[in-house]
Amino acid sequence: MEAGKTLKSISIGLGYNPDIQFAPFYVAQSKGYYKDAGLNVTFNHGIVTDLIGTMAAGKNNFVFASGDELLVAHDKDKSLQAIDVSTIFQRYPVSIIVPKDSSIQSLSDLKGHTIGEPGPYGATHTGLLALLQAGKLTESDVKIESIGFNQVSAMLSHKVDAVVGYSNNEPLQLERNGFNVRTFAVSDYFPLVSNGIITTKDTYTNQSQTVHAFVDATIKGLKDVIADPQNAVDLSKSYVPGMNADQALEVLKATIPIYQGNGKLGYNDQATWESTAKLLVAEKMISPVDNLSQLYTNN
Template sequence: MRTTSADRHRPRRRTRTLLLTLALLGTAALAGCGDPDGTSGDKGGQGPLTVGLTYVPNIQFAPFYVAESLGYYEDAGLEVKLKHHSFSEPQFGALSAGEEDVVYAGGDEMLQARSKGVSVVDVATLYHEYPVAVMVPKDSPVKEAADLEGRTIGTPGPFGETYFGLLAVLKSAGLSESDVKVQHIGFTQQAALAGGKVDAVTGYLNNDAVQFARSGVDVRTIAPAGEDASLPLVAAGLGASEDVTSDRPQDLKALVAATLKGVQYTIDHPEKAVELSAEFVPGLEDPKKRKDALAVLEATVPLMENHDGSPGRNDPAAWERMADFMHSHDLLSEPVPAEEAFDNSFLP
């Protein structure tokens, strides 16, 4: 595949990419924490950098596929291995065991893992808008967050971004879990809401909302109460082990720059990004699946866009708000100083 541009785009080298699972599934990331007693291995500035993608091959990882396909990692002098997680694999287990150098996860998930002893530091945020929302049928009497009181809300489980997002929406309206009926429904949001089993669900704007629309089910999202429509949570980014931040700072900085370049290309060229991802994601040669993938990616672009001219930057105030929120909801095993959980010095 040939691509001409000033960026010296090149085809990817398949031998440098490790795809562990061959399936095309939804975009909900598996949540969980690894063994906090493990430590990352010292690469000594040599060898490949292994990036953990916390789900099976999927269009949600397009920026990484793009960066690999177009030679951005190679141009940066790096050998990068993209390692997909299995369904049963703990989110931070491989990072703790030294089998991964960097993991792609939510900032809130990293903070929770860090409170359990995982030495992970968020070195770049890739989503500048939180991807989770509470969704209700279009004709639902629920119009605002306060109307959720007494309603049945379906969420995959008491973990991860969908759960954190639900708690944040409830808190914005002065509600808690005890004021609603939470059902743990796994990743079956579409069936549960369309079938009337729940009054609302928490889901991903760039997956569940897209699937609802494509299946003809009209839904609305419920915004947090108050003037600030944003949730006190930090979305997906690159989490590096502290061994890598201390032992391979230049390699890590190069990795961040190359990945952010992949993010920008995906924002600018979503159709081309889907085309490049087809060599990584089984099934995308099918026209319908490729069309579905493009719909997901087009819904993802607004989440990745940065409007203040500082792509990848972690907002210190946002991390402080998140740390306070998660601590107040007993989501942290131990208090974590927000300033220790992220580091903007690896940005280009």
């Protein structure tokens, strides 16, 4: 960047507490990629129920949210003009987790079993619905229990037969506890759009240079994370208070395949968007979408 040029201040709502899964953003920040792109980027952390709504209300220029969240937000408020400009998690990171010695060998084997989920909301619930559909099951074929974010203890105490969690989180925690598991990953059965960089149509149209600069710098950070996860963990330490570096590296290594998908970093896949919309319509979470291609871009 030329000396003396002022940086444009922007913010992104990351929708969760500081965490190693946001390493591409932390690396882009600490290596000066945002600055080089003329941007002064603020990360707004914290669990927010309506992240896209906060962006529409002007609290953030960008948010890091999933395709299903965008579809639901758009369905709730048809005047909402928002667009996914880059999907960072190329695979939907949700899995159903069962003990290694469980009799559940396929999705259809879940019939009659108790499945623990945080609650009837968010990515874990959408992922559960997708996996049930893939196993040709309905919610009434299984017993779903809301257990909060206590999947690990619920599994360790055999309170439930299976839990829904994140592929890069709960299975690792369980294995660390000496509890061997098997997983059914959503992305192996059902294409769904996971977390990406979402902005308003207004920002996308009127500040396209800023949007391009932000996405490009983030993807540059993402490439560095994939190339050198250990360095990404070291750089992320200052962003994640009290981080356990060994565990963070383990999580990051499990997240890299989620970032990579089929190798097109940041790509928005038309078929995956269509599949996501189809599932949400089938589950009566949204009404049919007539202008789906307006909700994402690869420009």
